[in-house]
Amino acid sequence: MFVITGPSGVGKGTLIRGLRERIPELELSTSATTRPPRPGERDGVDYYFLSDAQFDRLLAQGAFIEHATYSGNRYGTLRSELERRLERGVPVVLEIEVQGARQVRETMPDAQTVFIAPPSQEALRARLIGRGTDAAAQVDERLRTAARELESSAEFGHVVVNDRLEEATERLAELVGRALQAQAERDRRS
Numbered sequence: 095m096f097v098i099t100g101p102s103g104v105g106k107g108t109l110i111r112g113l114r115e116r117i118p119e120l121e122l123s124t125s126a127t128t129r130p131p132r133p134g135e136r137d138g139v140d141y142y143f144l145s146d147a148q149f150d151r152l153l154a155q156g157a158f159i160e161h162a163t164y165s166g167n168r169y170g171t172l173r174s175e176l177e178r179r180l181e182r183g184v185p186v187v188l189e190i191e192v193q194g195a196r197q198v199r200e201t202m203p204d205a206q207t208v209f210i211a212p213p214s215q216e217a218l219r220a221r222l223i224g225r226g227t228d229a230a231a232q233v234d235e236r237l238r239t240a241a242r243e244l245e246s247s248a249e250f251g252h253v254v255v256n257d258r259l260e261e262a263t264e265r266l267a268e269l270v271g272r273a274l275q276a277q278a279e280r281d282r283r284s
């Protein structure tokens with residue numbers, strides 16, 4: 095299992111798309127959130143869009159591997175998204191923020207964690223504004239959170255700086271490819 099974390103706007107989603115083109119067997123876990131859908135986002139594809147009450151119900155049932163509140167909304171990884179894949183030996187990628195990545199690191203120490211860092215704070219601001227999905231107040235809030243998140247990059251197994259997309263994708267794919275090979279080798283021996 096691979097956990098890709100890092101600040102909002104750093105390009106985690108784009109990098110993961112590139113990663114899955116290079117390593118098609120990787121599957122992306124669909125998260126649950128209480129954030130309203132953005133234009134074009136589809137329920138069950140981009141996220142499972144839930145009410146607060148639905149989220150609470152799942153939380154009480156122990157349905158989440160990890161969960162966090164981010165910019166006033168809740169996000170969580172459903173146990174079912176992972177288990178049905180890991181049971182079949184299918185490698186899974188999570189794209190989550192830092193608090194959730196920490197929880198996964200504690201509860202699933204075998205997970206490979208990768209922190210994606212921006213080349214600079216300015217680059218991150220430009221990206222968050224440029225993608226046009228968040229109102230100005232939300233961009234500021236996300237940047238404040240990003241500054242805190244950046245301080246924690248060293249906690250994670252690997253750091254990839256998203257300076258040039260192609261090169262960063264290549265570095266990420268190399269790292270994931272190596273981990274998959276090592277796992278295959280362990281499986282062969284056991």
Ligand code: 5GP
Pocket residue numbers: 100101102106125126129160161162164169170171189190191192193194195
């Ligand atoms: P957005 O609202 O931009 O889709 O996501 C906001 C942040 O929440 C991003 O950093 C994204 O990676 C993170 N996120 C998405 N799904 C999950 C999840 O299941 N758990 C956690 N902890 N964070 C998530």
